[in-house]
Amino acid sequence: MLELKNITKIYNPGLVTEMCLFDDFNLTIEDGQFVSIVGSNGSGKTSLLNIICGNIPIEQGEIIINGKNIVKMPEHKRHNSIGRVYQNSSMGSCPNLTILENLSLADHKGKTFGLSWALNKSRIDYYKEQLSSLGLGLEDKLHVKLGALSGGQRQAVSLIMSTLTPIDFLILDEHTAALDPKTAETIMILTDKIVREKKLTAMMVTHNLRYAAEYGDRILMMDKGNIILDRSGKEKESTSIDDLLNIFTKISIECGN
Numbered sequence: 001m002l003e004l005k006n007i008t009k010i011y012n013p014g015l016v017t018e019m020c021l022f023d024d025f026n027l028t029i030e031d032g033q034f035v036s037i038v039g040s041n042g043s044g045k046t047s048l049l050n051i052i053c054g055n056i057p058i059e060q061g062e063i064i065i066n067g068k069n070i071v072k073m074p075e076h077k078r079h080n081s082i083g084r085v086y087q088n089s090s091m092g093s094c095p096n097l098t099i100l101e102n103l104s105l106a107d108h109k110g111k112t113f114g115l116s117w118a119l120n121k122s123r124i125d126y127y128k129e130q131l132s133s134l135g136l137g138l139e140d141k142l143h144v145k146l147g148a149l150s151g152g153q154r155q156a157v158s159l160i161m162s163t164l165t166p167i168d169f170l171i172l173d174e175h176t177a178a179l180d181p182k183t184a185e186t187i188m189i190l191t192d193k194i195v196r197e198k199k200l201t202a203m204m205v206t207h208n209l210r211y212a213a214e215y216g217d218r219i220l221m222m223d224k225g226n227i228i229l230d231r232s233g234k235e236k237e238s239t240s241i242d243d244l245l246n247i248f249t250k251i252s253i254e255c256g257n
C-alpha cells in the first residue's frame with residue numbers, strides 16, 4: 001500500500017515566484033490497483049509522481065510504502081521498488097546501447113557492477129522470454145541499438161526494463177503521449193498485460209480520457225494540486241468518458257483555459 005499523508009509541496013520557497021502546489025495533500029493507493037490520473041496542464045500530476053519517486057523534495061508530510069516512511073530515502077534507493085516509464089523513451093534508457101545492454105543495465109539497477117554483470121546466459125534467456133511476451137519479435141533484435149527502434153518498440157522495451165526486477169509500483173508518465181493512435185493502443189494493451197500478470201500497483205498519468213477509463217481500476221482527476229474526482233469500483237464503472245470530459249471542461253473553463 002502507498003500512502004501520501006499531509007504532503008506540502010512549495011516550489012521556489014521564499015522567492016517572489018513561490019507557489020504552493022500541494023497543501024495537506026492525502027492519497028492512499030491499495031496494492032494491485034491500476035490508478036489513472038488525469039487533469040489539466042499544471043494541475044500537479046507529474047509533480048505527484050516526482051514526489052513519490054523522490055525526484056523533488058517536499059516541505060512536509062509522509063510517503064509510506066508498505067508501512068515504511070520513505071521520505072528520507074534517496075531517489076536511487078526508491079527505484080529498487082519503483083519502475084517508471086516516461087513519455088520520452090530516452091529517459092530511463094540509453095539509445096546508443098543495444099536492447100541487451102539496456103536490459104542488462106535495468107536488471108542491475110541498485111547493484112554494484114562486477115566483471116560478470118553482462119555475461120549471464122540464464123539472464124539473457126530470461127530477457128528473451130520477457131521480450132517475446134510482447135509479441136513484437138524484439139527477442140530477435142537483442143543486438144540492435146535502442147535508438148534504431150521505432151517509438152512504439154522503444155516504449156515496449158522501456159516497459160520490460162522497468163518491470164524486469166521485482167518492483168511494487170509501476171509509474172507511467174504519459175507513456176503513450178508521443179505515439180501514433182494504433183501504436184499507443186498496442187502499448188496500452190501490453191501495459192495492462194504486464195500490470196495484471198506481474199500483479200503490480202500502477203499509477204498512470206494520461207491526457208487520454210478513454211485510456212484512463214478503460215484501463216484504470218480507479219480514476220483520479222486533479223486540479224490545482226487537489227484531487228477533485230476519485231472513482232473506483234461500481235462508481236467508476238458507471239462513469240462514462242463524456243462524464244469525465246464534462247467535469248474536465250468545467251474545471252478548464254473555471255481556470256480560463
Ligand SMILES: Nc1ncnc2c1ncn2[C@@H]1O[C@H](COP(=O)(O)OP(=O)(O)OP(=O)(O)O)[C@@H](O)[C@H]1O
Nearest residue numbers: 011012019021039040041042043044045046047048
Ligand atoms: N521545477 C519547478 N519549479 C517551479 N514550478 C514548477 C516546477 N515544476 C512544476 N512547477 C509548477 O507546478 C505546477 C504543476 O506542474 P506539473 O508539471 O506537476 O503539472 P502537470 O499536471 O503534470 O502538467 P502537464 O499536464 O502539463 O504535464 C505548475 O504550475 C508548474 O508550473
